Amino acid sequence: MNSNVKNSLFLILEKVVLLGLSFFNSVLLARIAGPAFFGDFSYIVSFAALFSPLCIMGLNNVVTKYVVKHPKNSHYYIKSALLIRLFGAIFSVLVTTIICLYFLDIADEKSKLIILLVAMQGFTFLYVLEFFYIAKKQVATLVRVRLTIITIINIVKLFAILKSASLQNLVILQGLECVFIGCCYYVIYISQGNHKSIKRRTGLSSSLALYKKGQWLLLSGVAAALYLKIDQIMLAQLVNTEAVAYYAAAAKLSEFWYVFPVLIANVYTAQLSHSRFKAYHTYKSTLQQLIVVLTLIALLLSLFIWLLSQPLITLVYGESYQASGAILSIHIFASIFIFQRAVLSKWLIIEKLYKYSLVSNVAGAVINVLLNLVLIPKYHGIGAAWATLISYMVASYGFLFINYKTRSYIKILHQSMLNSPFILMKLAQNLKVHYEKHYKKTN
Template structure:
C-alpha cells in the first residue's frame, strides 16, 4: 500500500490535475465495460464449481469463450461512445483505446475462481503482486524519462497481460481441469448470471458515472481532483476485499452443512469488514488534509473535502460486495438488480443536482447517498431481503458472532 501511495503521488504530481483526470476519465469507461464483459458469471462461478466439481473444465472454459466474445464487442462499443461524446479529443480517444485492450486479456481472470474454490487464493495474490511491481517500474520509468500521458495508459494493458500469464501458468502447473466449451453450460451460466450482470453493470455505472459526468460537465481537472480523493479512499480496501474473497467459498459451503453456522459465518464477515471500514474511515477523516497535501501537493487541495466524504462511502461499498454472497446462496439475485438500480438512478439524479453547484464535492455526496440507499436501506423495501438488513445490523452490534 505504501508503494502504491508513492506511485500515485508521483504520477499525480507529474501529470497534473488535468491529465491525471483525463487518464481516470478514460479508465471509467474501461471499468464499466469490464463488468459488461464479465456477463455476471463472475458472481456465480465459485458456487457453480463447488456444486459441480466434475464440470469445472466446462464451466471455466465456457466462461472464457463467452467473455472473449463480449470483450471484443465492448472494445468497439467503447470506441463508438468516446468518439461520439468527445469527437474532437484525439488524446482521450487514444488513451481510452489503449486501456481497452486490457479487456482482451482479463478474460483469463476467470481461472482465478478455480483457485478460490480450492482455497488457494495465494497464487492469485502472487500474480497480482508481480503485476503491480512491473507496472510500478514502468510508471517510474515514464516519469523519469518524461513521457506523455499515452504511455501511462499502456500500464493498464501490461498489468492485465502479466496477471493473465501468471494465472495460466499456475493453472497448468497445478494440473487444472482441461478447458472446453459447452453450449448447454453457456446457456445455464448466462441464465443464472443474468441478474448479476444487470446488477454489476448498474453498480459500475453508479460508481464510475461520477467521473464521466464530471468530465462532461466540468472538465478533466475536476475529474483529477475527484480521482485523487477516490484513489486514497479505496487504497486500503484490498484488506477487506481479500477477506471477502477468502470467506466466499467457506460461507457457500456452510449453507448445506449447518444453517446456524452459515448465519454465524455471514455475521462474522459483515462484522469484520464493517469495523475495519469504520476504523479506516475515522483515521483517514482526521488525517485527510495532511494526506492530500503530502501525496498530491497544493494543486490537489480541493480533494480534501472530497476524500472526507468518499471514505465513508467505502464502508457501504464493502457491505454491497458482501451482500452478493448471501443473495447468491439464497437464490435472490434479482433483488441485487433492484438495489443497485435504485442506487444508480439516485446517483445520476443527485449528480445532475450537485455537480453544477459543488463540483467534485457534489459527486462525492451523490456517491455516498447512493451507496447507503442501495446497500442498506433498500433491503427494507422487500420482504425477502429484510432478514438481511437485520443480519447486517446485528453484525455491526457484535450479536451472535462468537464461536
C-alpha cells in the same frame, strides 16, 4: 490457524504490497504531471472501467460456487465461463468504439486511448481462472505471478512518470498489466493439466445455460460500474478534467481500502456456500462475524481519515491539491457501506437472489447520476462526493426494504450490530484458543 484465515491474510498481504506500489505511482503522477494531466489520465481509466463488467459477465462467484459443488466437472464450468467472457470482452470494444464515434470526438487522443485501454482490459476475461483456484483453496499458485507482473509494470511506470512519459505510454502500461496477468493465468491453468479433468462436453448450449445464471449479476455489475465511476466522467463533461484530478486524488485515498473487504469475503465464499444448507447456525454466525468486523474497521478508518483529511491530502499530493481535502472528508464515509456490501453480495448469491443485486446497483446508479446532475454544476467535486456517499448507502442498505426476501438480511444486519460486543468477545476467545494451540505446538 484455519485455511480461510491463512488465505485471507495471504491475499491481504499481497494486496497491501501491490496497492502500495500502484498508489505510490498515482501520487507521483499527480504531483509531477499536475492536475490537468492527472485529470486526463483518471478520466480515461474511469471511462474504460465502465466496460469492465462485460469482461466478467457476472460469473466470478457463480463459477466458484459450481467448482466447489461439482469438483469433477470444474473445467466444464471454467471453459463455458471463458467462452462467455471472451464474447463479452469483444462486445465491450465494439460498444466503446460506437460511443466514441457517435457521442465523443473519435479524433480526440483521449477517445482513441479509451478504446485502446478497453481492448487491453479485455484480457481480464481470463481472470475467471483465479476463482477456480480460490474454490480449490490454492490462491498461492497465482499470487506469485500477480505480484511479479504488477511489481515489474509499476517499476516501469515509475521510471516513465519520472521521465515525463506521454499519456499514451502510461495508458499502454496500464493495459499491459491486464494482458500479462490474463495470459499467465491461462498458461498456469493449462500447464497443470486442469483442462484435462473435464467430464462433460462444453458447447454453445452449456455456455448459454451458465450465462443465464450470471445475467442478473452482469446487469448488476454494469450498474455498479456506473455508480462507482460515473462521477469522474460527469465531472469531466460538466466541469473539466482538472476537477476530475481533485476528485480522483481524494477518491484514491478513499477507494484504496475497498479491495480488502472483497478479498476477505471471497475467501469465505466456499465456507458460506457449504454451511448454508448443512449448518445454518454456522452460516448465520459467519455472516454476522464478517459484518461486525468489517463494519468496525470501516467506521474506525472513516473517522481517522475524516479528522486528518486536509493535512493528509497536502502531505500526499501537495499544496496544489488542497481542494481534494473537503472531498475526501465526505467520500471516506462511503467505505462503511462498501465494506458491508462485500458481505451482502455473497449473501445475495448464496440465497440465489441475483436480481436483487441488480436492483440495488440500479438504484445506486440512478441516484448517483441524478444527484450528480444537480450537485456537480454548483459544487463540483464536493457535490460528486455527496452523490457517491448517498448512492452507496442506497445500494448497500436502503434497497433492502423493498422486498420481504431482502428484509431478512436487515434482521441479520441489525442483530449483528446489536450483538457486536458479544460477537467480538467470541472472536477474541477463538483467536486466543488458536494462538494457545499454535504456541503449544511450537514449544
